[in-house]
Amino acid sequence: MRAITVREPGGPDVLEWTEVPDPEPGPGEVVLEVAASAVNRADLLQRQGFYPPPQGAPAFIGLECSGTVAALGEGVTGWRVGDQVCALLAGGGYATRVVVPAAQLLPLPEGVDLVTAASLPEVACTVWSNVVMLAGLRAGQTLLVHGGAGGVGTHAIQVGKALGARVAVTAGSAERLARCAELGADVLVNYREQDFVAEVGAADVVLDNMGAAYLDRNVDVLAPDGHLVVIGMQGGVKGELNIGKLLAKRASITGTGLRFRPVDGPSGKGAIVAAVREHVWPMIADGRVKPVVHGTVPMERAADAHRALEDGEVFGKLILTAP
Known part of the structure; x- marks a missing residue:
């Protein structure tokens, strides 16, 4: 098979389209013939040497993909060779084949084609596991999404609205905020010019991709x-x-991620994927939530896709199509 490999940690130019050994499925795993993957910010960190994959995961970049089941490992049930699926990955999506635990497979959502489906697993699992399973967002509450124009942000806006929440977003331009409003965002904050604490008022759930820079003001809001x-x-x-501010509000702060979770267990990736299939896939089927795709790039030109994401040119998700 072929895959994008990293020659050495560095800029987009270190990404190379290389021939590598074919993967073999272990017990409980499947091999997918990849149709497409998608670019996430974590991919840029891995390319730079800051975010290595978990032990035992494929070494190649790529946290999600879509494709066709090509082989089944021992003990796999519920899937057949030839099934079209999408998958949450711990790595390996930038390749023509990938091995993935069967528990992390999803059928294509109704009305979504095979290539577009590659844009969904990472954002859907990130948003549902954090905003709903962890923070318990419900109708009538306010959700504040930082980075509303990104892949996670554009999905979170729609899920928040589908649940009946008031949704506030931050983004860096009037144009990007206008597109967030088209997705349903109620409160639009240009972080270059406005204070989100003053504009939002109070948020029951804050989904934050910034970390340290926003910590104090996130507690304020x-x-x-x-x-x-x-x-x-x-x-x-x-x-x-x-x-003191945290205690006065009886508030909670959680740092969380998907990639290093185990497959099994109540908070494992298998449970999250199952919840997404039960709750989010119907939202996509009836049109309340739609994939937001900026465009597609041939997988062998992954370096161009990384440059576009780093330059802030992408709204929603950028898809890499396999040959």
Whole structure:
């Protein structure tokens, strides 16, 4: 098979389209013939040498894909060779074949084609596991989404609205905010010019990709009993926390991620995938939630896709199509 390999940690130019050995499924795993993958910010970190895959995961970049089941490992039930699926991965999506635990497979959502489906597993599992399973967002509450124009952000807006929440977003331009409004965002905050604490008022759930840079103001914006979920570190890894403000609000802060979770267990990737299939796939089928795809790029040109994401040119998800 062929895969995007990293010659050495560095910029997009270190990505190379290389011939590598074919994968073999272990017990409980399947091999997928990959149709498409999608670019996530974590991919940029892995390329730079800062985010290696978990032990035992494929070494290649790529946290999600879509494709066709090509082989079944021992003990796999419920899937057949030839099934079209999409999958949450711990790595390996930038390749023509990948091995994935069967528990992390999803059928294609109704009305979504094979290539577009590659844009969904990572964002759907990230949003549902954090906003709903962890923070308990419900109708009538306010959800604040930082990075509303990104892949996770555009999906979170729609899921929040489908659940009956008031959704606030931050983004860096009037154009990107206008597109967030088209997805249903109620409160639009240009982080370059406005203070989100003043504009939002109070948020029951904050989904934050910034980390340290927003920590103090995120606590300020939390409503009583509110929950801050930190899923990224784009604004740094160390911040000062006022415990007094946190205690006064009876608020919670959770740092969380998907990639290093086990497959099994109540908070494992298998349980999250199952919840997404039960709750989010019907939202996509009836049109309340739609994939937001900026465009497609041939997988062998992954370096161009990384440059576009780094330059802030992407709204939603950028898909890599396998040959």
